[in-house]
Amino acid sequence: MPMPHAELTTTDLQRYDRQILIRQIGRAGQQRLKKANVVIAGTGGLGSPIAMYLAAAGVGNLTLIDCDTVETGNLNRQLLHWQKDVGRPKSESAHDKLIQINPDIHVEVRCTRIDDQNAPGLVAGCHGVVDALDNLATRYILNRAAIARGIPFFHGAVNGFEGRAMTILPGKSACLRCLHKGPVPQGVTPVIGVTPGIIGTIQATEVIKFLLGQGDLLTDRMIHYDGLAMVFREFQVRRNPNCDHCGELHQPGSPFERKHLG
Amino acid sequence: MAVTIHIPLIHRHLSDDVETLQVEGKTVGECFHQLVKRFPNLQSAIFDEKGELQNLLEVYLNSESAYPDELARSTEDGDEIHITTILSGG
Secondary structure (H helix, E strand, O other): OOOOOOOOOHHHHHHHHHHOOOOOOOOHHHHHHOOOOEEHHHHHOHHHHHHHHHHOOOOOOOEOOOOOOOHHHOOOOOEEEEEEHOOOOOHHHHHHHHHHHOOEEEEEOOOOOOOOOHHHHHOOOOOEEOOOOOOHHHHHHHHHHHEEEEEEEEEEEEEEEEEEEEEHHHHHHHHHHHHHOOOOOOOOOOOOOOOHHHHHHHHHHHHHHHHHOOOOOOEEEEEEEEEOOOOOEEOOOOOOOOOOOOOOHHHHOOHHHHHHHH | OOOEEOOHHHHHHOOOOEEEEEEOOOOOHHHHHHHHHOHHHHHHEEEEEOOEEEEEEEEEOEEOOOOOHHOEEOOOOOOEEEEEEEEOOO
């Protein structure tokens, strides 16, 4: 999707001076970030670093989706929420911090639970959807919605000292559902903040690269992090032609192909 | 044929914290049976009641996804099998 440009103000040039110096960014790249519209599903352990870094980098429009309330048990990892925020809706807490990090971006919040009915509308019109969720079922709902709309989906997930991330370009690379085999047990996930800190930052990096049109994305590549061994591994994944979310996209002559891939 | 299996972090309490194990096997399935023979506590973590791979697990053979039909994939001397789990936290 072509990224429209936006003029940079004097304040922008000051704020983003150090990243504008990066060859892959420059003023043109910064303008692309400023005009971009990104949806972040979740403002917890993953959502916090994702939103904070995208805000700091000057992604001009962020939409946060979270229907939860801040709890004490969130505070070990959800850096957008502080002690004083316990009892507040997370969406409000996150909004307040992000506009203090960067008052020059636009932050919208949706205090809603994502389901099959509202997901397509929640992601409509954005340049990218970021997975900062805490359960598999909703991840699949969002995956399906992003695939249907042809919107890149930036997956991340954690457990303890372990994490993973992958970028999904609908119709071009494997999606989250391509690896699905059947129901898996769900329970309370053990997490320490440094793990989603790392994975969320990887996801934010992928979003920025995509918006800039720079670098090599984690497409058909699952990066796996083992914090105890301090090892990153990369695994190659493949599109599943029988995937019930994206399988039809890869059929030559499919309606999706005609619409999105030209 | 020595194949190295990397045991996922989430299941290391079932393998006495052993991270890797070298086994003999001509298929991923045979290798996994050797793994479970060495660490019986991994039986239900690897296989479901029908003897198929648990849905939670992903298998990468030499860093490439072995899905589908993971257990039937051929293995050779020097191969590396990484078992990972679908993660869902955030």
